[in-house]
Amino acid sequence: xxxxxxxxxxxxxxxxxxxxxxxxxxxxxxxxxxxxxxxxxxxxxxxxxxxxxxxxxxxxxxxxxxxxxxxxxxxxxxxxxxxxxxxxxxxxxxxxxxxxxxxxxxxxxxxxxxxxxxxxxxxxxxxxxxxxxxxxxxxxxxxxxxxxxxxxxxxxxxxxxxxxxxxxxxxxxxxxxxxxxxxxxxxxxxxxxxxxxxxxxxxxxxxxxxxxxxxxxxxxxxxxxxxxxxxxxxxxxxxxxxxxxxxxxxxxxxxxxxxxxxxxxxxxxxx
Amino acid sequence: xxxxxxxxxxxxxxxxxxxxxxxxxxxxxxxxxxxxxxxxxxxxxxxxxxxxxxxxxxxxxxxxxxxxxxxxxxxxxxxxxxxxxxxxxxxxxxxxxxxxxxxxxxxxxxxxxxxxxxxxxxxxxxxxxxxxxxxxxxxxxxxxxxxxxxxxxxxxxxxxxxxxxxxxxxxxxxxxxxxxxxxxxxxxxxxxxxxxxxxxxxxxxxxxxxxxxxxxxxxxxxxxxxxxxxxxxxxxxxxxxxxxxxxxxxxxxxxxxxxxxxxxxxxxxxx
DNA sequence: ACCCACCTTCACTCACATAATCACAATAAG
DNA sequence: CTTATTGTGATTATGTGAGTGAAGGTGGGT
Numbered sequence: 001x002x003x004x005x006x007x008x009x010x011x012x013x014x015x016x017x018x019x020x021x022x023x024x025x026x027x028x029x030x031x032x033x034x035x036x037x038x039x040x041x042x043x044x045x046x047x048x049x050x051x052x053x054x055x056x057x058x059x060x061x062x063x064x065x066x067x068x069x070x071x072x073x074x075x076x077x078x079x080x081x082x083x084x085x086x087x088x089x090x091x092x093x094x095x096x097x098x099x100x101x102x103x104x105x106x107x108x109x110x111x112x113x114x115x116x117x118x119x120x121x122x123x124x125x126x127x128x129x130x131x132x133x134x135x136x137x138x139x140x141x142x143x144x145x146x147x148x149x150x151x152x153x154x155x156x157x158x159x160x161x162x163x164x165x166x167x168x169x170x171x172x173x174x175x176x177x178x179x180x181x182x183x184x185x186x187x188x189x190x191x192x193x194x195x196x197x198x199x200x201x202x203x204x205x206x207x208x209x210x211x212x213x214x215x216x217x218x219x220x221x222x223x224x225x226x227x228x229x230x231x232x233x234x235x236x237x238x239x240x241x242x243x244x245x246x247x248x249x250x251x252x253x254x255x256x257x258x259x260x261x262x263x264x265x266x267x268x269x270x271x
Numbered sequence: 272x273x274x275x276x277x278x279x280x281x282x283x284x285x286x287x288x289x290x291x292x293x294x295x296x297x298x299x300x301x302x303x304x305x306x307x308x309x310x311x312x313x314x315x316x317x318x319x320x321x322x323x324x325x326x327x328x329x330x331x332x333x334x335x336x337x338x339x340x341x342x343x344x345x346x347x348x349x350x351x352x353x354x355x356x357x358x359x360x361x362x363x364x365x366x367x368x369x370x371x372x373x374x375x376x377x378x379x380x381x382x383x384x385x386x387x388x389x390x391x392x393x394x395x396x397x398x399x400x401x402x403x404x405x406x407x408x409x410x411x412x413x414x415x416x417x418x419x420x421x422x423x424x425x426x427x428x429x430x431x432x433x434x435x436x437x438x439x440x441x442x443x444x445x446x447x448x449x450x451x452x453x454x455x456x457x458x459x460x461x462x463x464x465x466x467x468x469x470x471x472x473x474x475x476x477x478x479x480x481x482x483x484x485x486x487x488x489x490x491x492x493x494x495x496x497x498x499x500x501x502x503x504x505x506x507x508x509x510x511x512x513x514x515x516x517x518x519x520x521x522x523x524x525x526x527x528x529x530x531x532x533x534x535x536x537x538x539x540x541x542x
Numbered sequence: 543a544c545c546c547a548c549c550t551t552c553a554c555t556c557a558c559a560t561a562a563t564c565a566c567a568a569t570a571a572g
Numbered sequence: 573c574t575t576a577t578t579g580t581g582a583t584t585a586t587g588t589g590a591g592t593g594a595a596g597g598t599g600g601g602t
Contacts, residue, residue, distance in 0.1 A: 125334025265308030
């Protein structure tokens, strides 16, 4: 009976989607009824009866609820799919407007200050990291070395870009832990050297007791690296991927990773 | 130079998408720079320098900003498309979860109280109204009379459903004010009787001075109606469509509209 | 080695939005 | 007419975020 859980989760999600607590609770309550009065809603949600009216009026203006003006007033939620679609569209529109607005804003360049070496950037979130990974592969000029520690980090888009890199004579070397994936990658990227990653020791959860694994490890042209790690994370239940990427041949971090990858990993390739 | 406008609009949109004011301002500021320090961000946004750090950290965890841990720290926004995509996905996921959660919640039926006649429901928002209109057409059993006061109210989806109604021997009658649209509808719905709406007098903005127009007027099986009106609305600039729909042959509202449509409008059809 | 300017963090106040409660008017039922 | 229930509005409490300042840290210049 994790129905309670669903119930609460729905309320939370609605709030994250911009509804107030009372609005969210009232909507979920209405979802459980074919229709309802303020009193009924108040009974099964925990919204004070006198506040149900305000909440429902707001929901009505958002297109999520219909109101029957009688005495007592009766309220009815639109279907779940209709509600979802309404909300989805609302945000879709906002994101589109945002994109447009941002493009129109003129850049401000206060000071020339483009020191390009020794950068080390931190970033988080799977999609941001995926995107940066692809970008770095696209930029590659000479050599790409990539260790994949997790099947989900190997996407079709990445595959394409690796292929493209290979096609323009970039040397592509890929290390993979899982054997099944290794075979698949070898098949899909005939130009690349695919080898068994000697990386297992990095993901030593047994010893350290933490649940962090290295998911991606990328070295481009010997002067740019990206490392991402993945936490199952604290009871929160929400997982998270974090990464750093660094540029500059003489960047300390880059140097360490370069050394690591060349000595610890590439020895397997030639062998 | 409504660039200011774009600037402010972007900030507002970001807040509607869940960012705090400082976070939104900082992000927009970063969008205008290839990269920036806390001071630079503070200068071109109106975020106190000491709070730029908090804001940017939050942005980083959302995958919108990258951080360079140096002294001074440097920040960089991801590309506009990347940011938009990240936000879009975030909400897409939430809506999907919401749909799932809502489906799982068991219904609660506190009291049998399903009085089906004499309903009059109020609803707002173009999409909710469109959806209800289509649903009513789908339910039609015998006769559909629809007056369209606005080209945008005649969508391909609606056309399909009217077609389908006609195919199952429902009598479809459509009134339209604009001549150009009338020809098109007649062409697309050969089964339907399309006529010049005698409805102009309803949209008497000249006399009443208000900017409200009747957008849709629907009568289904002589016992269910839907009326929607559209306001250009107060300086707010945000337009809004509102509607009522009612059920029950002996429902007063339904009776009035039925009478109106039969006498005032349908006389044209036979003529 | 020291000072000084700046960077960064943190704790705190204030204002405002929202949650929560109450008083009262309107309506319907008995 | 009485009474219970419904609906509206005002009022109070609470929590969050905006805005400000103090204090510690860092690096550069003397």
